[in-house]
Amino acid sequence: MSITGEALIGGVAVRGTGKHFKAFDPSKREELEPAFYAVDEAQIDQACQLAAAAFDTFRATSNEERARFLETVGEQIMAIGDELIVRAMAESGLPRVRLEGERGRTVNQLRLFAEMLREGSWADVRIDSPLPERTPPRPDLRLRMIGLGPVAVFAASNFPLAFSVAGGDTASAFAAGCPVVLKAHSAHPGTSELVARAVIKAVELCKLPAGVFALLTGTGRHIGQGLVAHPAIQAVGFTGSRGGGTALMAVAAARPQPIPVYAEMSSINPVFLLPGAMAARGEQIAQGFAQSLTMGVGQFCTNPGLVLGIAGPEFDAFAKTAAAALQNVPAAPMLTPGIAGSYQDGVQTLAAQDCVKTLALAEQEEGRGAPALFATTAESFLAEHALHGEVFGPASLLVACKDVAEMRAVTERLEGQLTATLQLEDSDIDAARELLPSLERKVGRILANGFPTGVEVSTAMVHGGPFPATADGRSTSVGTAAIGRFLRPVCYQNLPQALLPEALRDGNPQGIWRRTDGVLGKA
Secondary structure (H helix, E strand, C coil): CCCCCCEEECCEEECCCCCEEEEEECCCCEEEEEEEECCCHHHHHHHHHHHHHHHHHHHCCCHHHHHHHHHHHHHHHHHHCHHHHHHHHHHHCCCHHHHHHHHHHHHHHHHHHHHHHHHCHHHCCEEECCECCCCCCECCEEEEEEECCCEEEECCCCCCCCCCCCCHHHHHHHHCCCCEEEECCCCCHHHHHHHHHHHHHHHHHCCCCHHHEEEECCCCHHHHHHHHHCCCCCEEEEECCHHHHHHHHHHHHHCCCCCCEEEECCCCCEEEECHHHHHHHHHHHHHHHHHHHHHHHHCCCCCCCEEEEECCHHHHHHHHHHHHHHHCCCCEECCCHHHHHHHHHHHHHHHCCCCCEEEEECCCCCCEECCEEEEEEHHHHHHCHHHHCCCCCCEEEEEEECCHHHHHHHHHHCCCEEEEEEECCHHHHHHHHHHHHHHHHHEEEEEECCCCCCCCCCCCCCCCCCCCCECCCCCCCCCHHHHHHHEEEEEEECCCHHHCCHHHCCCCCCCCCEEECCEEECC
């Protein structure tokens, strides 16, 4: 499968008319062929208009038809073969084993949504039988969820497969019956084109309208903002920087018809080291923390960027062990020169704070990220808001607290987070119970005795959290619940059986779970 540098609109490869750019190999520090061209306003409009035209046909497909489409996308991605992995390695600097695992996750994610569609409860069907004898009479009421409409999806920089062209946003939108217009990330345009061509092939094989999927190429905010502003687009999925996400939120809110933006943006993912855990296995926790912090050069949205412990010899020993472990980790290429530059700026900002002590900081190299570890007190952290920001990369800040009450005080001052981790033993249960109410209000996922890097794709996973972790803390971008972002309820009152969607008809012809007169079942 050749890479041409073209956008894919209406199932056809088209060359953008705007400024061209090339992918960049962060390991070799050289540009990659071919050139990619930015789409213009007319091409954005064409993609969105085709998506709008495809919507009613696509959402009318059966659960089985959409499930088979998702599986076919996965099959076509696997059919690309090693070419996909080689190109992704070149564009990201990530190792083969990481990208092969990410490809497997992407395909398994598509299969998981297919299973959910076949099971059927995603539609949240509810039926209230008529009560003609009641005063006033209750009508026949039936509810189901339907897709919102065409969705604009923005590929992420740090996951060129699992959060990109056929990643979770696209998979959940497709499952909801929503066409997708996708803005490829400029860090991995070749990888994006290969996967997009696989999606287009699946659209053709499943005989779906060509407007079900489009790939837009180009750099600059005007493409993304033009896409979000288009009246055909009804929702947005975004993973990226806080500045980029809030800019899209502003565009979406300013439309004549505002639309929801589901943006994953910023998180420092606090880790709480409780006394019993520190006494029992402090050194082991420090080693695991160092590994989690430097995994993928720290370029995970769930990276442990903040660690809170009780001041004393055990916390000091943790800091010493973690710093020593980090000093043995060499600098490595980051995904893009821009990400590397921002990381180094963030590290320098922390190091320059009078209230911050540098525990580990290797010399930074152009385009590469070296681990960094800093320490401060809870009193300083509470007083200096500059310490609260995310440094995207292998850097973390240790905060020494007087006691658990001060830990909770720090927690109350944190912004919304994707995760929080409790390192605890049985003797720490009361302390953890004291922290839980604050954590439940602040984060989307609370975990014990592990590390937050690594997000399972499953039915119960939440990858979201209060702002600025995400734009809407009521949602998740990972797991089957992610479909809820792109659905809305429709109620049918007293409609004849012939006009009702099959999922709502008497006799339950689809054999799906439905709530009838308050009782959940398949009757």
